[in-house]
Amino acid sequence: MPATPLSLPTAWPHVAQDTMFWSTLSQTLLPYINTCRWFAGKARQQMGCSVPTVHTLPLPDGDVAYLLILEAAYADGVPENYLLPLSFIREPTTQQVADIPEKGRITDALIGGQHGLLIDAIYDERFRAALFTNIYESQTLPQTNGQLAFRRGKGLDESDGSLSSRVLPVDSSNSAMTFGEKYFMKLYRKLFRETNPEVDMVAFLTDESDFAHIPAFGGSIIWQRSHTDPLDRADITLGMVQRMVPNDKDSWAQTGDYLNDFLYAVPQRLFAIREDVFEKVELLGRRTGEMHCALYKPGSDPAFAPEPFTDDYREFLIRRFEDLLERRYALLIDNYTKLDEQAQRLAWVFMEAKEMIDAFVADFRARPLDSLRIRIHGDYHLGQVLATHNDFVLIDFEGEPESTITERKIKHSPLKDVAGMIRSYHYAVSAKLFNSAETDGLHPDHLQRVSDRWFYLIRDTFLHAYFDTFGTPHPLFKNNHETNYLLMIYLLEKAVYELGYEISYRPSWVKIPLKGIIDVVREIEKIRLDDGDITPSVPMLQTGLLN
Numbered sequence: 449m450p451a452t453p454l455s456l457p458t459a460w461p462h463v464a465q466d467t468m469f470w471s472t473l474s475q476t477l478l479p480y481i482n483t484c485r486w487f488a489g490k491a492r493q494q495m496g497c498s499v500p501t502v503h504t505l506p507l508p509d510g511d512v513a514y515l516l517i518l519e520a521a522y523a524d525g526v527p528e529n530y531l532l533p534l535s536f537i538r539e540p541t542t543q544q545v546a547d548i549p550e551k552g553r554i555t556d557a558l559i560g561g562q563h564g565l566l567i568d569a570i571y572d573e574r575f576r577a578a579l580f581t582n583i584y585e586s587q588t589l590p591q592t593n594g595q596l597a598f599r600r601g602k603g604l605d606e607s608d609g610s611l612s613s614r615v616l617p618v619d620s621s622n623s624a625m626t627f628g629e630k631y632f633m634k635l636y637r638k639l640f641r642e643t644n645p646e647v648d649m650v651a652f653l654t655d656e657s658d659f660a661h662i663p664a665f666g667g668s669i670i671w672q673r674s675h676t677d678p679l680d681r682a683d684i685t686l687g688m689v690q691r692m693v694p695n696d697k698d699s700w701a702q703t704g705d706y707l708n709d710f711l712y713a714v715p716q717r718l719f720a721i722r723e724d725v726f727e728k729v730e731l732l733g734r735r736t737g738e739m740h741c742a743l744y745k746p747g748s749d750p751a752f753a754p755e756p757f758t759d760d761y762r763e764f765l766i767r768r769f770e771d772l773l774e775r776r777y778a779l780l781i782d783n784y785t786k787l788d789e790q791a792q793r794l795a796w797v798f799m800e801a802k803e804m805i806d807a808f809v810a811d812f813r814a815r816p817l818d819s820l821r822i823r824i825h826g827d828y829h830l831g832q833v834l835a836t837h838n839d840f841v842l843i844d845f846e847g848e849p850e851s852t853i854t855e856r857k858i859k860h861s862p863l864k865d866v867a868g869m870i871r872s873y874h875y876a877v878s879a880k881l882f883n884s885a886e887t888d889g890l891h892p893d894h895l896q897r898v899s900d901r902w903f904y905l906i907r908d909t910f911l912h913a914y915f916d917t918f919g920t921p922h923p924l925f926k927n928n929h930e931t932n933y934l935l936m937i938y939l940l941e942k943a944v945y946e947l948g949y950e951i952s953y954r955p956s957w958v959k960i961p962l963k964g965i966i967d968v969v970r971e972i973e974k975i976r977l978d979d980g981d982i983t984p985s986v987p988m989l990q991t992g993l994l995n
């Protein structure tokens with residue numbers, strides 16, 4: 449923190465409309481947000497930060513906090529908006545300062561002649577209490593630009609008007625707090641000019657279905673803007689409350705534990721998966737199916753009603769695929785020499801399959817498809833499933849981080865979620881078997897066979913339990929042939945997406961999505977043979993490279 453504190457003349461309760469105040473403060477805010485986990489613009493060339501909107505939130509003791517909407521500008525690309533709540537702690541005691549984690553302290557300041565500490569308000573108990581009380585009372589607070597609408601959901605009990613709170617040590621792209629250890633509040637940091645899909649999804653599942661395996665919806669905080677611009681009038685979601693789920697860990701960690709048990713036997717050439725592992729996988733398949741059944745509501749609100757595979761959707765998916773593939777091939781070529789030998793071999797097969805993949809994707813444009821599309825989870829993997837004592841709770845319905853909010857609300861076949869989970873099981877076994885001391889001296893080909901065997905058994909167990917939930921026939925899945933085709937489309941899309949993620953963040957894991965891509969390419973070959981569609985212009989795969 450600077451030796452000379454920031455000095456601003458206006459008294460804290462009156463700064464909301466003081467543009468000088470915010471323009472001076474924004475110079476301090478830019479370096480601060482660059483230290484925050486939730487700020488996604490760190491690696492971009494930044495052109496500054498401003499405070500276009502300030503909302504005032506009265507606190508229980510008569511003081512105020514502010515909800516700032518920050519705008520971060522970049523040398524290229526559109527600016528981004530972030531939510532930063534601000535509190536001013538006057539003359540804080542040593543204990544008060546110590547109670548606020550370093551990452552929550554913004555700057556020492558002299559504001560309206562009073563010394564104090566400006567902090568991220570989530571670390572101020574008064575601020576948290578104000579948010580919760582406003583939700584409990586479904587208050588609407590008028591602001592200069594629109595109003596803050598706090599809305600209570602079914603999951604917030606009548607008896608819980610006032611509860612003690614704390615910030616949860618979840619270091620992610622949003623901020624999390626708990627109230628009475630019974631409610632979980634998420635404050636969204638990166639804002640979009642639309643309602644957040646998570647609130648839509650959780651509210652829909654809580655209000656319109658009896659699906660009990662999400663944390664029940666407790667309420668939301670929405671900024672309803674003054675609708676001066678007809679093209680830019682959507683409400684903006686700032687936060688959401690759900691029931692807090694007591695959980696030991698997420699399913700990624702739980703599956704990792706099961707794999708640790710499995711791993712011990714591998715060097716002795718023993719293949720042993722405990723029965724309760726299959727039971728858990730079956731249960732997750734069932735819960736996933738139940739979630740999709742709950743989201744399948746013909747005749748409901750148009751935002752959720754099932755839709756066919758329209759031309760628009762087909763074009764959207766093909767464009768997305770082509771763009772993704774182009775970027776991934778370029779990334780792979782640029783980073784080829786950094787890959788290990790096994791990844792390089794797989795990369796060759798992927799390159800060699802380019803024509804076949806292109807033809808497979810293009811076929812999506814005209815292929816007759818009678819299955820239906822619905823709203824789905826959208827970013828479904830083992831890390832999004834909390835493992836409770838003997839069941840699962842599904843969380844984080846915010847959608848794919850790389851997609852825009854509009855894209856995240858597009859309806860897909862639920863097989864996209866299924867593909868996400870299948871990919872996640874593939875990741876779990878590959879990451880364990882190829883990165884553990886227990887399997888260190890084992891031949892990679894042997895490990896690959898063991899890994900494949902585990903994966904196929906688990907995948908099929910998941911799929912059987914999933915489809916059993918629907919009974920047959922079901923309008924979401926026309927027939928086995930079409931279902932298999934769609935599953936391949938979404939598996940391929942997910943694995944190609946992951947390839948980019950791993951090249952950028954975990955180069956030693958690149959072979960995991962590459963193997964996933966090649967498994968799908970082999971299935972595509974089978975689909976082509978089934979279709980009787982072997983045109984000499986698109987060669988079959990030369991699998992010799994894999995040996």
Ligand SMILES: Nc1ncnc2c1ncn2[C@@H]1O[C@H](COP(=O)(O)OP(=O)(O)O)[C@@H](O)[C@H]1O
Binds near residue numbers: 623624694831843
């Ligand atoms: N309802 C809940 N009850 C308990 N813990 C939760 C709940 N929702 C989320 N969490 C915890 O918070 C973490 C982050 O939640 P998530 O919804 O994934 O947020 P983000 O959008 O920031 O990724 C989860 O991995 C989980 O540990």
Ligand SMILES: O=P(O)(O)O[C@H]1O[C@H](CO)[C@@H](O[C@H]2O[C@H](CO)[C@@H](O)[C@H](O)[C@H]2O)[C@H](O)[C@H]1O
Binds near residue numbers: 831875946
């Ligand atoms: O968690 P996010 O929503 O930020 O998603 C990104 O990171 C994920 C890794 O944490 C990544 O997921 C991939 O790795 C997981 C194991 O670490 C695996 O379970 C997933 O199946 C796999 O896709 C995700 O792709 C990325 O967007």
